[in-house]
Amino acid sequence: MQLASDQSASKHGDFTSGIHLPNTLPRRLMTWWMVMRIALEERLAYRGDFALGTLMRFLPIITQIFLWGAVFSSLGDDSSTGKKLGGYNFPDMVAYFLLTMIARAFSSMPGLAGGIASQIRQGEIKRYLIQPVDLVGFLLLSRVAHKLAYYFVAAVPFAFVFFLCRGYFADGFPSAHLFIAFVGSLVMGFLLGFFLEATIGMIGFWFLEVSSLLFIFMLFSFFLSGHMFPLTLLPEGVLTIVNFLPFKYLAYFPAAIFLGKIPDDELPTELAIEAGWVAFFIIACRVMYSRGVKRYSGYGG
Amino acid sequence: MPPIIDVRELTKSYRVHKKREGLMESVRGLFHREYTDVQAVRGINLEVEQGEFVAFLGPNGAGKTTTLKLLSGVINPTSGQATVMGFTPWERRNEYRRRFALVMGQKNQLWWDLPAQESYRLHQQIYGVPPDQFKATLNELTELLDVTRLLGQPVRELSLGERMKMELIAALLHSPDVLFLDEPTIGLDVIAQHNIQQFLRYYQEKRKITVLLTSHYMKDVAALCKRVVIVAGGLVQYDGSLAGIIDKFSGNKVVTLQFGVGDRPSDLSRLGTLLDTNWPKVRISIARAEIPRVLAEALRDYTIEDVSVEDPPLEDVIADLFHQVA
Numbered sequence: 222m223q224l225a226s227d228q229s230a231s232k233h234g235d236f237t238s239g240i241h242l243p244n245t246l247p248r249r250l251m252t253w254w255m256v257m258r259i260a261l262e263e264r265l266a267y268r269g270d271f272a273l274g275t276l277m278r279f280l281p282i283i284t285q286i287f288l289w290g291a292v293f294s295s296l297g298d299d300s301s302t303g304k305k306l307g308g309y310n311f312p313d314m315v316a317y318f319l320l321t322m323i324a325r326a327f328s329s330m331p332g333l334a335g336g337i338a339s340q341i342r343q344g345e346i347k348r349y350l351i352q353p354v355d356l357v358g359f360l361l362l363s364r365v366a367h368k369l370a371y372y373f374v375a376a377v378p379f380a381f382v383f384f385l386c387r388g389y390f391a392d393g394f395p396s397a398h399l400f401i402a403f404v405g406s407l408v409m410g411f412l413l414g415f416f417l418e419a420t421i422g423m424i425g426f427w428f429l430e431v432s433s434l435l436f437i438f439m440l441f442s443f444f445l446s447g448h449m450f451p452l453t454l455l456p457e458g459v460l461t462i463v464n465f466l467p468f469k470y471l472a473y474f475p476a477a478i479f480l481g482k483i484p485d486d487e488l489p490t491e492l493a494i495e496a497g498w499v500a501f502f503i504i505a506c507r508v509m510y511s512r513g514v515k516r517y518s519g520y521g522g
Numbered sequence: 523m524p525p526i527i528d529v530r531e532l533t534k535s536y537r538v539h540k541k542r543e544g545l546m547e548s549v550r551g552l553f554h555r556e557y558t559d560v561q562a563v564r565g566i567n568l569e570v571e572q573g574e575f576v577a578f579l580g581p582n583g584a585g586k587t588t589t590l591k592l593l594s595g596v597i598n599p600t601s602g603q604a605t606v607m608g609f610t611p612w613e614r615r616n617e618y619r620r621r622f623a624l625v626m627g628q629k630n631q632l633w634w635d636l637p638a639q640e641s642y643r644l645h646q647q648i649y650g651v652p653p654d655q656f657k658a659t660l661n662e663l664t665e666l667l668d669v670t671r672l673l674g675q676p677v678r679e680l681s682l683g684e685r686m687k688m689e690l691i692a693a694l695l696h697s698p699d700v701l702f703l704d705e706p707t708i709g710l711d712v713i714a715q716h717n718i719q720q721f722l723r724y725y726q727e728k729r730k731i732t733v734l735l736t737s738h739y740m741k742d743v744a745a746l747c748k749r750v751v752i753v754a755g756g757l758v759q760y761d762g763s764l765a766g767i768i769d770k771f772s773g774n775k776v777v778t779l780q781f782g783v784g785d786r787p788s789d790l791s792r793l794g795t796l797l798d799t800n801w802p803k804v805r806i807s808i809a810r811a812e813i814p815r816v817l818a819e820a821l822r823d824y825t826i827e828d829v830s831v832e833d834p835p836l837e838d839v840i841a842d843l844f845h846q847v848a
Contacts, residue, residue, distance in 0.1 A: 241620055241649065241650040241651070241696070242650040242651070242652055243650075244650065248647075248650065251647055252647040252648060255643060255644050255646075255647040256644065256647075258640075259633060259636065259640055259641075259643075259644050262636055262640060263633055263635055263636055266635040266636065266676070267635075344629065345629075347596050347629070348631050350594075350595060350596050350614060351594050351595065351596060351619065351623075351624050352619060352631075352648060352649075353616040353619040353620050353648060353649065354648050515598070517597075518595075518596060518597045518598045518612060519597070519598050
């Protein structure tokens with residue numbers, strides 16, 4: 222990623238010019254660090270909103286525990302033995318939701334697509350055409366900073382909730398190789414979430430308003446990512462289709478890895494497919510951006 | 523040396539969706555859209571030498587901002603060519619983007635919720651300004667604009683005038699060679715306007731940078747620019763000195779006659795066009811060539827206590843000119 226580059230323009234040397242540093246790796250890292258710092262400071266400018274937003278994320282898990290507790294008890298399950306839904310018994314189910322909460326802490330990108338579209342609509346996108354800065358790189362770094370701040374603040378409550386719910390993890394901690402795959406799937410989930418939403422935001426170059434589109438995407442993502450329930454609960458035919466879509470990597474996949482629900486022989490292939498989706502959306506986002514800018518500069522401005 | 527800004531036959535037309543009035547028409551618009559081409563710039567030619575401070579004047583919608591957008595590479599032209607420092611702006615090469623700046627009076631590029639100095643540090647990194655140069659430039663600019671004490675305040679808390687100063691600093695931190703200013707004093711009070719004018723004049727003279735400015739305030743233009751380019755209807759209508767506008771576009775002068783007390787002649791319109799009567803003073807617009815003859819006549823026929831002959835106000839001349847073009 223090249224946020225700012227530098228080549229001396231000797232053929233244009235007739236005109237006076239300020240000195241610019243060459244774009245070495247340390248300087249590029251320094252730029253990245255600066256972007257992240259700014260993003261972080263901006264995020265923390267509204268401390269109350271940030272704190273509340275961070276803590277509110279834990280509320281849904283309580284409703285989920287009650288909901289699935291009721292579902293399993295109506296199946297005649299005393300909540301520790303026997304009945305399974307889509308391969309998950311009640312403790313598994315609670316563990317699953319706790320894990321999807323972690324997965325979504327990586328893959329969800331609140332405000333990303335809408336933010337890009339509104340920057341296009343309001344003309345703020347001009348900054349990235351005038352200044353030697355790359356929009357996508359800039360947004361990615363800002364998002365990394367936001368996420369890091371979130372993890373930093375949320376680490377303690379997360380640890381506390383997991384400690385309280387430790388009884389639901391029947392098999393305890395997964396083996397080292399599963400844990401590495403889990404972490405890998407989280408990181409790729411972040412990239413997939415980012416580039417998928419950024420791609421949707423780029424549609425703003427053509428339609429200006431993307432909120433309805435985004436709503437549809439969110440709706441699909443809600444059901445097909447495994448955010449609502451483990452995808453194995455879906456009827457076979459639907460599951461086959463969902464397996465071909467990228468949504469499941471946003472929530473279901475990391476949780477399923479952690480709980481050992483993905484067979485060992487399928488795991489490498491699945492991770493490779495996820496990497497493929499990440500690559501696909503990186504390219505899609507780039508192509509949409511460069512076409513969008515061409516259109517923007519051709520028609521609007 | 524080639525001109526630093528060289529614009530040849532530049533045109534830009536926008537395709538805009540024609541929206542008709544009424545709900546039925548809006549519904550129809552969902553299925554069948556009509557577009558019209560709006561020609562914002564119809565063929566501009568312009569050469570600017572390094573170190574010039576040029577004003578772009580013109581009525582709203584004349585194509586001034588569109589031209590600045592073309593030159594800063596925000597939009598691509600429909601046809602024609604332009605180079606700035608040898609670069610084609612809409613190729614948006616980083617080598618070019620590091621050497622110019624665009625300030626728009628109605629847009630801000632600073633981080634709204636952060637103190638300006640944070641935005642400046644980011645600019646330092648983006649533009650690759652060496653730390654000591656950054657420090658020196660920032661000190662100089664903040665002292666010149668008298669805003670050192672505001673550096674640590676969130677931008678949203680600043681007044682419009684203060685914010686504009688901060689925007690200017692942001693644009694100048696990387697020492698651009700070419701500066702585009704789009705109505706930098708819009709909405710500012712007289713004092714803030716004056717401060718910014720003085721700063722711009724000082725900075726431009728010292729650094730010998732090239733500046734293109736659009737403004738609706740004649741005072742900005744008179745204070746800063748020796749050269750004025752009038753754009754209207756997407757074309758360059760005039761390119762020369764500010765004083766030259768009057769010579770070229772106004773054949774008349776304004777003659778003010780002061781009559782004796784109680785003397786109110788009613789046949790003054792034979793002298794020229796009556797502008798206003800405010801007894802004992804009367805202002806008359808008279809063709810320049812006619813002035814000696816008309817004045818002699820007036821002095822012969824009436825009791826006149828005082829006479830003055832002036833050029834018409836520049837604003838009026840320009841307003842007339844805009845009117846004619848439109």
